Amino acid sequence: MLTLANLSFEEQRQVDTLLASLDPGIQPAVHSLFTGLNREQVAALAHPLSAGKPLLIIAGAGSGKTSVLTRRVALLLLSGIPPDLIFVSTFTVKAAGEMKERIGHQLEKLAQESHGPLKANLDLLLASFTNAWIGTFHSLCLRMLREKGPEGVSPIEELGFPPAVQILSDAESRRMLAEIPAGAAVKADVREIAAAMDLAANDLLTPETLAAKKTCGSLPADLVAETWRQYADKKRAAGMVDFTDLLYLAATAFADRRPSAQRWKTRFTHVLIDEYQDTNIAQYAIATELAAAHRNLFVVGDDDQSIYRFRGADVRNIRAFTADYSDARVVRLIRNYRSSPIILGAANALLASRPTSEIDKTLLASAPASDKLPDKITVYEAADDADEINFVIFQIRELLKEGFRLSDIVIFYRVHEFSETVTSHFRAQNVPFAEVGGKSLLDHPLVHSMRALILAVNAVAAKYAGRFDILRDGLVLREALRDVWSIGKLGPKNREDRAMFESLPAPERILLEEQGYVEAVHACRSGDSQQHLERLWSAIHGAAQGLASATPRQVTHFLVDTLDIRTLANEDAGVRKGLVVFEKFLSSRLPFAPAGREGFDLLLSAFESGQKGEPSADLVADDAVRLMTIHASKGLEFPVVFVIGVEETILPFVHMQASRESDAERRESEEEELRLFYVAITRAKHRLYLTSAARRAWYGRQVTHVPSRFLSKLPKELTTRGSALSTADRAAHRTKQFFKDMFGG
Secondary structure, eight states: OOOOTTTOOOHHHHHHHHHHTTTTGGGHHHHHHHHHHHHHHHHHHHSSSSSSOOOOEEEOSSSOOHHHHHHHHHHHHHHOGGGGGGGEESHHHHHHHHHHHHHHHHHHHHHHHOOHHHHHHHHHHHHHHGGOOOEEEEHHHHHHHOOOOSSSSSSHTTTTTTTTTTEOOHHHHHHHHHOOOOOTTTTSHHHHHHHHHHHHHHHEHHHHHTTTSSSTTTEHHHHHHHHHHHHHHHHHHHHEEEEHHHHHHHHHHHHHHHHHHHHHHHHSSSESSSGGGGGOHHHHHHHHHHTTTTOEEEEEOOGOOOGGGGTTTTTTHHHTTHHHHHTTEEEEEOEEESSHHHHHHHHHHHHHHHSSSSSSSOEEEOOOOOOOSSEEEEEEEEHHHHHHHHHHHHHHHHHHHHHHOOGGGGESSSSSTTHHHHHHHHHHOOOOOOEESSOOGGGGHHHHHHHHHHHHHHHHHHHHOOOTTHHHHHHHHHHHHHHHHHOOOOOOOOSSHHHHHHSOOTTTTTOHHHHHHHHHHOOOSSHHHHHHHHHHHHHHHHHTTTTGOEEEEHHHHHHHTTHHHHOOOHHHHHHHHHHHHHHHHHHOOOOTTSSSHHHHHHHHHHHHHOOOOOOOGGGGSSSEEEEGGGGTTTOOOOOEEEEOOOTTTBBBBBGGGGSSSSSSHHHHHHHHHHHHHHHHHEEEEEEEEEEEEEEEEEETTTOOOOGGGGGGOOGGGGGGEEEEGGOOOSSOOOOOOHHHHHHHH
């Protein structure tokens, strides 16, 4: 039996019971999964595998939840549960990719260390691991919707869509919304309408139930409902869905008791949900239905890190878990392996300041000692926003002298409007920076082109399979082709040829019909353009023909090689950087991706997920200071964190419609703002700087602000505070001695 230190009698008995239920042949591998865990993590991992008893893990910031979750999946696989019977969902494509990669590496390591039958079993397990259901809710719902049942029909077909339904990009969705007649979308910005419809769909409303309400966000509910109804009709007619539809249709299939949904309810013997505090009503309904039959529900989250209410996340989902499952067991992970004791002391004090605490937890510092730890958190009140950024730049230069790198440093702000001020000062003072999360992954020209190429491959593959729809697939192919040759480095170099291609009424004929391809080649005025078309035909058709047996990486490498993009990368720094970003995207988002249609669908959904503002700090290759909103920081950590603009009306942020909120809504808004501040400070490992400005340019005018009420909640003994307002020196550019004098350094 496995004996672990510091376990209570009951906890050791639980571990022993688990091991006794497993085949003795796998016990050496199981032992290694428990190595290095603390007692709370052991208690979570040793939860009975198939007892039908739900488990809630309350995982404080930096408490090693991912380690527990990945080892739990590995344990289920080792115990003999097939990968395709385990449903594992997490919040972002990046997190899902990392989880799959960690589990795969754990299994590989165990296989390398094992011998005999155990090694053979692990090798077989690794071979089948590519079929594991690990991803975001959206990608997993897409997979469920497309999977055919015994009768040969997929759920998406049951719901009236084609089997190879296409997913609209954000830009395509906005274009479709803008075309809606009757003036429905004219009175409001298309993005605002789209956001309102998303919230309504995530709450599982219908256009009819929405129309009965007065408002939807800041818009009239009847306007949103009518736009939603017409938008849904246009999508169905085109055989397309958008990102939000993936959840909505899956939940609808359950609500309508579709045969496919009934299969899903008994299909997955184990359901594991990460970041449960960020689930919305649709995700909650799907998870509840999936776990209903077997009740092996394993959820991980932290109500104090619920910060996405504006996207529909409902913190009540995690707070009501024990009410939903009265026999549920709760384990609290409270040992923080990320932040210094000073930072954790501030974080704990922040949470303790709330009038009520739904789920009690106090984080314990467990990070290894470091010589980079300061005595206190630095709090600075600047004279104005220029003074604030100059203070940040001064501190960055001091940190570099101490041995920190630029990539160790992040600057968080509550609203994206701050980025313009920060970037202008950084450029003026030659401080390298990289904005994270402000732009879509697809904003990079080469990545945008790669997505277009992959959509073209998908359309041509549909033609080979005899399921090509000229209205749906032809439109996708037309847009994809124009995207490909609109990028100068990939498209025809001759300006006249480019104009000719862009003016073609049916450019999809170039790839659909050999006659159309031959005509286009003859119409080219330059040999370069003809060569481009020849490569494009070979690349798209070759990838489509090999799709059935190729992994996503093999498909994309074939496209890159056939189009000679690596040569372009050698000649152009922008293309080279784009190729690095794209390769990192593939390796981090799609490790262990299966070959064939299933893997290709995962690639398509990863692209669609990647455009929803998902943090992409890992895709930035430069040694530069990272700049991002606090909302983009979830799941990340940095040695040094600056939080700027910690002021009243900014953090906590006061919305324009706040005056129309009820007292309960205002309290919830402020609680979420406090949680947002908590998330920001718990990203820091070693150093934390909090700044405010007495005056700043705000939406085109000068305003005065006071420091945030949240700063007063931090214990004075944990902070060192300075204010430019309390000194005679009002200069925008401070001296080293000035800051040393101010902070007693």
